[in-house]
Amino acid sequence: MVDLTASRARPRVRVESVEEAVEELRTHGLRVSAARRLVLEALFATDTPLSARQIADGIAGRIPRSDVASVYRNLETFEELGLVRHVHLGHGPSLFALAHANAREYVICESCDAVRAYEPTQLDAVRAAVRDVSGFEARFDHFPLAGHCPTCADNRGT
Amino acid sequence: MVDLTASRARPRVRVESVEEAVEELRTHGLRVSAARRLVLEALFATDTPLSARQIADGIAGRIPRSDVASVYRNLETFEELGLVRHVHLGHGPSLFALAHANAREYVICESCDAVRAYEPTQLDAVRAAVRDVSGFEARFDHFPLAGHCPTCADNRGT
DNA sequence: TGGTTATTGCGACTCAGATGCAATTGGAAC
DNA sequence: GTTCCAATTGCATCTGAGTCGCAATAACCA
Numbered sequence: 611m612v613d614l615t616a617s618r619a620r621p622r623v624r625v626e627s628v629e630e631a632v633e634e635l636r637t638h639g640l641r642v643s644a645a646r647r648l649v650l651e652a653l654f655a656t657d658t659p660l661s662a663r664q665i666a667d668g669i670a671g672r673i674p675r676s677d678v679a680s681v682y683r684n685l686e687t688f689e690e691l692g693l694v695r696h697v698h699l700g701h702g703p704s705l706f707a708l709a710h711a712n713a714r715e716y717v718i719c720e721s722c723d724a725v726r727a728y729e730p731t732q733l734d735a736v737r738a739a740v741r742d743v744s745g746f747e748a749r750f751d752h753f754p755l756a757g758h759c760p761t762c763a764d765n766r767g768t
Numbered sequence: 769m770v771d772l773t774a775s776r777a778r779p780r781v782r783v784e785s786v787e788e789a790v791e792e793l794r795t796h797g798l799r800v801s802a803a804r805r806l807v808l809e810a811l812f813a814t815d816t817p818l819s820a821r822q823i824a825d826g827i828a829g830r831i832p833r834s835d836v837a838s839v840y841r842n843l844e845t846f847e848e849l850g851l852v853r854h855v856h857l858g859h860g861p862s863l864f865a866l867a868h869a870n871a872r873e874y875v876i877c878e879s880c881d882a883v884r885a886y887e888p889t890q891l892d893a894v895r896a897a898v899r900d901v902s903g904f905e906a907r908f909d910h911f912p913l914a915g916h917c918p919t920c921a922d923n924r925g926t
Numbered sequence: 927t928g929g930t931t932a933t934t935g936c937g938a939c940t941c942a943g944a945t946g947c948a949a950t951t952g953g954a955a956c
Numbered sequence: 957g958t959t960c961c962a963a964t965t966g967c968a969t970c971t972g973a974g975t976c977g978c979a980a981t982a983a984c985c986a
Contacts, residue, residue: 757906
């Protein structure tokens with residue numbers, strides 16, 4: 611079993627269409643099944659990360675429903691190939707997106723669950739500050755930065 | 769139902785012993801049951817955060833076992849009083865600690881699961897950098913900063 | 927057109943956590 | 957010290973995320 615929640619830092623593979631992704635599967639000797647196409651179609655159909663459940667449910671009627679266990683297995687496969695990444699935004703389930711579409715880093719508000727996405731370079735100053743204090747190389751694409759957004763911080767008098 | 773995973777920012781109440789904590793319960797008109805004492809004893813018995821399951825299991829024979837549902841309910845109650853805080857360190861379950869013992873902020877390594885604890889002031893530069901970019905008031909006591917520790921970062925050539 | 931084997935889809939399972947409810951018990955009042 | 961009643965417990969049961977075993981199916985290759 612592979613721990614889906616672990617960070618494996620696969621190189622991101624950029625694919626612009628379902629067909630390109632399918633080609634990537636073939637390159638690795640993987641079969642192109644209907645179930646796999648459905649997962650890819652779901653991921654290409656939205657610009658926000660999706661839960662496995664949402665994909666299995668057919669993203670609200672936009673694609674046919676499929677089996678959630680297969681969706682998990684395929685997302686895992688795609689993540690190993692570097693096609694997909696997942697992020698833990700707050701509580702709820704893991705959310706999945708095409709790897710290149712998810713090259714963003716996230717900041718979430720613990721009070722109102724607001725999420726802001728940044729280009730990685732925008733958070734380099736934060737990364738540098740973390741490095742100074744701890745020597746750690748911080749990343750916010752898998753586990754986001756957490757805090758209170760300006761509005762909620764005001765309301766709390768923080 | 770109260771969402772245990774939400775950040776409610778209760779003021780931290782500093783108690784130095786089970787008896788002081790018990791006093792705090794009485795102050796708020798709450799009953800002091802055997803189950804509640806067990807949870808408090810577990811929290812006072814260790815200096816690292818514990819899962820509800822560990823407490824219910826009697827922290828490896830150190831205290832009597834108790835019912836996990838009650839442990840969850842009591843941890844929630846204690847958290848509302850400001851006696852207890854929980855933190856999400858990586859994957860696994862939520863971990864609970866006495867609020868004043870958990871006034872630390874955390875940085876975790878996504879590769880090796882190493883955890884480092886800091887005094888909040890040590891991470892003020894990070895907080896300032898986050899504020900500059902996003903306006904958010906970052907906190908790392910509930911959701912930690914994530915990244916790669918120096919050793920793992922070296923191994924990855926990051 | 928078949929044969930092989932990866933993949934599917936279903937069911938069952940684990941684990942974290944929440945909840946309904948009857949039985950128990952803390953503690954205030956007497 | 958008893959009594960009483962509501963707060964709390966403990967058990968069972970449920971939900972939701974995610975995993976796994978396995979027989980049936982269906983890609984792909986020859």
